[in-house]
Amino acid sequence: MNSMRIVLVDDDSIIRENLKTLLSIYAPNMQVIAEADGVKAGVACIREHKPDLVLLDVEMKDGTGFDLLAFYGQLDFKVIFVTGHDAYAIRAFKISAIDYVLKPVDPDDLVSALKKAEGMAEESEQQIKVANLVQNNREDISNQKIILKDADTVYLVAVKDIVRCASETNYTRFFLTNGRILMVSKTLKEFDTLFEGQHFFRAHQSHLINLHHFDRFEKKDGGTIFMKDGSALPVAVRKKDSLFTALERLN
Numbered sequence: 001m002n003s004m005r006i007v008l009v010d011d012d013s014i015i016r017e018n019l020k021t022l023l024s025i026y027a028p029n030m031q032v033i034a035e036a037d038g039v040k041a042g043v044a045c046i047r048e049h050k051p052d053l054v055l056l057d058v059e060m061k062d063g064t065g066f067d068l069l070a071f072y073g074q075l076d077f078k079v080i081f082v083t084g085h086d087a088y089a090i091r092a093f094k095i096s097a098i099d100y101v102l103k104p105v106d107p108d109d110l111v112s113a114l115k116k117a118e119g120m121a122e123e124s125e126q127q128i129k130v131a132n133l134v135q136n137n138r139e140d141i142s143n144q145k146i147i148l149k150d151a152d153t154v155y156l157v158a159v160k161d162i163v164r165c166a167s168e169t170n171y172t173r174f175f176l177t178n179g180r181i182l183m184v185s186k187t188l189k190e191f192d193t194l195f196e197g198q199h200f201f202r203a204h205q206s207h208l209i210n211l212h213h214f215d216r217f218e219k220k221d222g223g224t225i226f227m228k229d230g231s232a233l234p235v236a237v238r239k240k241d242s243l244f245t246a247l248e249r250l251n
Helices: 013-026 039-049 065-069 087-095 107-119 123-138 188-194 237-250
Strands: 005-009 031-036 053-057 078-083 100-102 145-149 154-158 162-168 171-176 181-184 200-204 207-210 214-218 224-227 232-234
Touching: 005 013, 005 039, 013 031, 013 107, 031 039, 039 053, 039 065, 053 065, 065 123, 078 087, 078 107, 078 123, 087 100, 087 123, 087 145, 087 188, 100 107, 123 145, 123 154, 145 181, 162 188, 171 188, 188 200, 188 207, 200 232, 200 237, 207 232
Parallel strands: 005 031, 005 053, 053 078, 078 100
Antiparallel strands: 145 154, 162 171, 162 207, 171 181, 200 207, 214 224, 224 232
8 A cells, every 4th residue: 555644533542552653553554643532622633743544533532523623614634433333423424435444443444444545546536425424314214315336436325315226236326306327336235224214115126116106006916016207127026015004014
């Protein structure tokens, strides 16, 4: 790995010392130039030292890592979050395609995140991801947006505008309300987990639907779901009762 100038922001001095030790062993070319123990100190530290990369804690005594990032209109540094096992925070990172490592920090995970940060050539992509993460942290779950990438483009998509997702082996095809179709290189299972709690329903092994765009269910021929965009989808026999239960909860 090439050298990057790093600032550590975490209110736990033991965590900071552990990170410095891991970096010295597994990424000796990386240089820790400064450290801070909270949001206010972190903002000042970053402004003074202008790092290439910030390893950033989520929950600190005077705020969160999201609060720190909100101080910046444009980021001129890369970010890797270091977080505990907080399901909400992890989901936020995944939906915004932001790298993170879990505490206690595993060396392999840290090295993997560092390599991704080093290889991120497009600062604009980082800006989109971080801005979305900060905004999602402020929004009600129904107004959140997700980062989706195909081979050439990064898209910022409102979750509520996703009509359905279809499995394409190791890819997922997204169908949006504006008629756009996106092919993303992640499995449907990953998005099924990611959209938990947002009124998405796995109607079939190959189909994940947004119940807000559900139109009707017709019983003939084993049962078919019709979406508001006119698409017709099969429903697995074992999923029928769960579908009706999910629709009742929606209302």
